[in-house]
Amino acid sequence: MGIEPKVSARQEEEEDHVKVAVRCRPLSQQEHQQGHRAIVQTDEHGKCVAVAHPDNQNQPQKCYLFDELFGPNATQATVYNSLCRPIVENVLRGYNGTIFAYGQTGTGKTYTMSGAGGEGQADGVTQNAFAHIFDHIAKCHQDKRFLVRISYMEIYNEEVRDLLAKQSAAGAQRLDIKERADIGVYVRDLLNVTVASAEQCLRIMQLGNANSQKIQNYYVFAHLFGQMFQGTRAGTNMNEQSSRSHAIFTMTVECAETVKADDGRQLLTQGKLHLVDLAGSERQSKTNATGDRLKEASKINLSLSTLGNVISALADAKSPHIPYRNSKLTRILQDSLGGNSKTAMIANIGPSSYNYEETISTLRYACRAKQIRNIARINEDPKDALLRRFQEEIEQLRKQLEENAEAISDTEAENETDDKKKNKTDEEEEAEGPTDGEQRKKQQQKQLE
Template sequence: MSDIGGPGGDNVKVIVRCRPLSDMEIQQGHQMAVEVDEVNMRVTANNPAGEVGEPPKSYTFDATFGPNSKQVDLYNRSARPIVENVLEGYNGTIFAYGQTGTGKTYTMAGDRSVPEKRGIIPNSFAHIFDQISKSGDDKTFLVRVSYLEIYNEEIRDLLAKDQSHHLEIKERPDVGVYVKDLSSVTVGGADEMDKIMTLGNKNRSVGATNMNAESSRSHAIFTVTVECSQLGIDRQQHLRQGKLHLVDLA
């Protein structure tokens, strides 16, 4: 699911990806209960325990991706427009929703060591700095990141040295709702951004579940702030700012 405030009038888009059966599910004799129609953006669910002749149920979304879908196709269809609008000064949010074991981590992070298996997060990092490198000399960019965790209704700064300190949510007329004392780190490249996220991930609260031995037990929000200063036709510097929120739900 992605939330974006961009020039195209987009608000919230719901995109569904259905993963393939796991090795354990195949060994136990399970069969796929859903069919994905990527052209018509439809998912059809069959009830394996239903009565004979029970009709399947179909649901239509803004986009659908089947078990054999590629990471790059998912990124280009769902995340690329959001990142491009962030670079234009709009705010966007991307998050994966689903129970443990449905493939949220693979979709969002993927396998960073294999280019074709990289998920939305590393692809968005590369996309941001690739676009910045192609910008003209009349534009100057500043990219900052922050990383917070919400666990048991308490907020922690995952990039802070003191992980025992809890932060507070505040509100001001000029900036709106914000997290007081949340640290912000300036970054100069996608690799540096990835290292900072990896550092923050080590401070996250995890706990075993029936589906995953190292499942995140907290919500985390990684925010990328992109500021652009551009010389206008009036010979004055114009500043715009966009924020990309990458959310990992428990």
């Protein structure tokens, strides 16, 4: 099908705020051994998270409300079904969708998005989205045909890298971000691979992971997690493996639906799903990073700081400028934040007293994101959009004609009723004989004679 170069947005709009969920992992054995205690309480029914001050028990807890809240015992399936499934459903209808995980290193962002490397209950948002999309396609009638394409990139040191390109080329090639009026912001020369099954998506994602600065060696440590989800990370003090880049996995779902069997005309729609695992948001003072690691941390802080500035500007209705262009990350996510997309954010936090400041920072960040409003539209072929508008106008005119015909019919019926009443009156008068006036005229004529 390949309709991307000529996709426009249908005029019917759905305005909604960015859906924000918080997921709190359990206290780790290491944190417990180091004497740290859990200071986070989660009320999943009330969607409320409360954080106690670690050094001042008399200080009131800080409480925050969100669209969804997942406590330490929440399963991967619960996270997907409650927050992510509606986003993917809308992508299958032709909307753009974005799901991104934000938080400090070690809080479970990559576990939430990519799982623990196996199959089943540990599957993350990405694997569940694969299964969801292809299950939907398998159940559709023959009048709908689908084409699914995937791409996988990371932003590392403010450079965009294609994780599906050959490894030698991936390290050298720097991809540019461009924008066109018809398709918006895109990454030039980014490889898109056509896929036919969830299993194929998973294999290609694993190939991309092998090229990733972020997820390199992640699954080596995954078996240690068990039900305790701690993200992927590399050699800083924050964790055994630190989160050094932003990973963006994109699925494009094109659908051709036959709307008239007699002429074979098709309606083409295109939904795009971004699945984003952001780098860790911890402070540099806790990483003890030096050299290249310090450079990486500075670049990460630039992109996350810009993301925070974009979120703050969007949350402030009076802000005259949104700084999307200040980082590669915010440029790529421009439509996802305040644009043509249905977006969900998962804010991952840890319960430890040691990370009190980072936890509060993440929750404040998430609260601002709740205030962002997006206007999502179904993406369809412009010819279909024009034809749809003509069909709507024709339908509107047809209804007007029917209404006018009914009005004319009612008027004719009323006129016919009036004529019948008049004719009946004349007949009754003739049957009753001459009136008094007519009798006087006849008497006068007789007298003259």
